[in-house]
Amino acid sequence: xAKIDAAKMWSLNYRLLTSVITSVAPAIAKLGLETKELFxxxxxxxxxxPAELSAVLCMPKPTVTVNVKRLExxxxxxREIDAADLRRHRLMMTAxxxxxxxxGLALLSEAYGERLRRLTAGQQGDLRALLEKLA
Amino acid sequence: xAKIDAAKMWSLNYRLLTSVITSVAPAIAKLGLETKELFxxxxxxxxxxPAELSAVLCMPKPTVTVNVKRLExxxxxxREIDAADLRRHRLMMTAxxxxxxxxGLALLSEAYGERLRRLTAGQQGDLRALLEKLA
DNA sequence: GCGCGATAGTTTATGGTTGAACGAATCGTC
DNA sequence: GACGATTCGTTCAACCATAAACTATCGCGC
Numbered sequence: 001x002a003k004i005d006a007a008k009m010w011s012l013n014y015r016l017l018t019s020v021i022t023s024v025a026p027a028i029a030k031l032g033l034e035t036k037e038l039f040x041x042x043x044x045x046x047x048x049x050p051a052e053l054s055a056v057l058c059m060p061k062p063t064v065t066v067n068v069k070r071l072e073x074x075x076x077x078x079r080e081i082d083a084a085d086l087r088r089h090r091l092m093m094t095a096x097x098x099x100x101x102x103x104g105l106a107l108l109s110e111a112y113g114e115r116l117r118r119l120t121a122g123q124q125g126d127l128r129a130l131l132e133k134l135a
Numbered sequence: 136x137a138k139i140d141a142a143k144m145w146s147l148n149y150r151l152l153t154s155v156i157t158s159v160a161p162a163i164a165k166l167g168l169e170t171k172e173l174f175x176x177x178x179x180x181x182x183x184x185p186a187e188l189s190a191v192l193c194m195p196k197p198t199v200t201v202n203v204k205r206l207e208x209x210x211x212x213x214r215e216i217d218a219a220d221l222r223r224h225r226l227m228m229t230a231x232x233x234x235x236x237x238x239g240l241a242l243l244s245e246a247y248g249e250r251l252r253r254l255t256a257g258q259q260g261d262l263r264a265l266l267e268k269l270a
Numbered sequence: 271g272c273g274c275g276a277t278a279g280t281t282t283a284t285g286g287t288t289g290a291a292c293g294a295a296t297c298g299t300c
Numbered sequence: 301g302a303c304g305a306t307t308c309g310t311t312c313a314a315c316c317a318t319a320a321a322c323t324a325t326c327g328c329g330c
Binding site: 005006007009010011012013014015016017018019020021022039042056057058105106108109110112113115116118119123126127128130131132133134135 | 140141142144145146147148149150151152153154155156157174177191192193240241243244245247248250251253254258261262263265266267268269270
């Protein structure tokens with residue numbers, strides 16, 4: 001595989017993801033969520049602390065701060081200070097937050113799934129396995 | 136494949152691309168290019184008109200305008216009015232632009248290629264084929 | 271305990287992005 | 301030809317993202 005091809009693959013892949021996300025952004029916005037907020041929200045269960053979110057989502061800390069603040073204002077997230085470490089904030093999804101997250105992810109899945117339908121079920125599994133190796 | 140999995144795949148993939156691009160961004164910046172400028176530059180040969188760039192790169196027109204302007208200021212791109220259609224601007228890479236593009240893409244290829252090395256050559260080919268079907 | 275470096279999260283200031291509206295040019299239709 | 305609809309690229313204003321600097325807390329070594 002020539003070097004130049006990897007850049008092409010990156011671009012190809014990037015545009016695919018971009019076109020999918022922009023196509024669902026309006027529908028997600030109707031749930032009261034911006035797309036970045038959705039991704040933050042979707043990781044709160046597994047990573048309840050902003051610093052972890054920052055690392056996992058490849059997103060600078062101030063961006064997490066801003067998005068968490070918006071999620072909180074929207075009533076999708078609550079936060080409390082971690083008693084064991086007063087620097088840390090523990091984030092928790094509200095019922096409304098969970099509902100919005102579920103719907104938002106479903107919209108994304110539907111849109112991306114539509115693209116994936118160009119592949120056979122076996123190929124979809126292959127793709128997933130390859131991506132997991134890379135990530 | 137459950138619906139929720141497609142969203143997971145999207146996120147997985149997105150983070151992979153993000154982490155790759157952020158890791159090379161500083162090196163690309165040393166060439167005098169921001170990453171978005173590099174992507175714009177890389178498509179100029181095939182799509183010499185801003186409106187096409189906007190469509191191909193999934194990037195709003197004002198963003199293209201700004202980035203082209205910067206590329207022009209940096210001496211990487213020249214532009215002329217298309218004689219056949221006075222609304223259109225035909226963009227052309229300068230020698231310096233081509234050099235910067237080649238180096239920038241090489242940096243990206245190297246970084247993404249390093250990830251791809253986790254796969255066998257055959258798997259890399261499979262991945263490419265799958266992505267091409269999706270894009 | 272006390273300092274000191276490291277870490278959590280925020281604030282601030284700057285710069286990038288982008289929807290809406292615009293002027294200019296073209297195209298199709300009458 | 302002339303007019304309305306469309307397309308090209310830009311400008312503007314509002315918004316978002318983020319690097320740098322900051323406060324508060326922790327934990328380690330002495």
